[in-house]
Amino acid sequence: xxxxxxxxxxxxxxxxxxxxxxxxxxxxxxxxxxxxxxxxxxxxxxxxxxxxxxxxxxxxxxxxxxxxxxxxxxxxxxxxxxxxxxxxxxxxxxxxxxxxxxxxxxxxxxxxxxxxxxxxxxxxxxxxxxxxxxxxxxxxxxxxxxxxxxxxxxxxxxxxxxxxxxxxxxxxxxxxxxxxxxxxxxxx
Numbered sequence: 001x002x003x004x005x006x007x008x009x010x011x012x013x014x015x016x017x018x019x020x021x022x023x024x025x026x027x028x029x030x031x032x033x034x035x036x037x038x039x040x041x042x043x044x045x046x047x048x049x050x051x052x053x054x055x056x057x058x059x060x061x062x063x064x065x066x067x068x069x070x071x072x073x074x075x076x077x078x079x080x081x082x083x084x085x086x087x088x089x090x091x092x093x094x095x096x097x098x099x100x101x102x103x104x105x106x107x108x109x110x111x112x113x114x115x116x117x118x119x120x121x122x123x124x125x126x127x128x129x130x131x132x133x134x135x136x137x138x139x140x141x142x143x144x145x146x147x148x149x150x151x152x153x154x155x156x157x158x159x160x161x162x163x164x165x166x167x168x169x170x171x172x173x174x175x176x177x178x179x180x181x182x183x184x185x186x187x188x
Contacts, residue, residue, distance in 0.1 A: 050118040054152075054175065055101065058116075059091065068107030074140075097135035098128065110146040111136050121153035121172070123160040129170055 002010075058065060072090030090103035102114035113132045115125060129149035137147045149170035156172060164170055 051101075051116055054116055054118055055091070058102070058152075059087065066104065066106075069112070070105050072103040072105060072111070072140075095132065095135045095139070097131045100132045100136075103136065103140075106148075108146070110148055111141055113147070113149045115149065115151050117151065117153035119154050121151055121156045121160055123157070123163050125151055125153075125160070126163055126167070126170060133169070 059071075062069070062071065071088040072093065073088040090100075093100040093103045100113050101116045102112075104112040104114055106112050113129055113136060115121075115129050115132070117125065129151060133147050133149050141147050147169070151170065151172045152175055153172065154175055156174070160172070164172060
């Protein structure tokens with residue numbers, strides 16, 4: 001038979017081992033979560049870089065890609081914003097509804113909210129563009145000025161396609177943005 005002292009000692013050791021095991025398991029899951037967050041942060045940074053590259057390309061080739069269009073650049077907006085900008089006001093246009101990637105004026109003088117997606121556009125992008133369009137209607141559009149949306153993405157699924165079938169005020173365009181590696185580069 002085990003003495004009460006030995007039993008208590010054994011119970012204390014088991015309790016300490018359980019506590020230590022709990023800390024080890026907790027540390028494992030915390031470390032795993034931190035790695036996931038770090039990977040997600042680096043992925044979102046890569047996504048941001050790629051979306052900014054698409055934006056830069058569009059800005060550099062705007063006249064060829066959008067003949068007859070202009071980027072929104074209202075001088076009263078320029079005066080009301082603090083600091084100087086090296087891009088027109090309509091680039092990354094900040095509103096209380098969110099940040100519009102590009103705000104343009106087409107050849108028919110309609111305001112066009114352009115949303116860029118570097119890869120796949122989910123169907124929830126429609127709500128995002130709707131929100132921006134409504135803000136533009138209320139705060140920037142003239143009484144009879146049309147406001148429409150344009151989603152530029154690399155690919156989209158059938159849900160987005162079907163959601164846009166009845167929408168005449170939002171269009172979707174696709175881009176082919178490819179990254180190529182030169183495995184035998186030469187000095188330039």
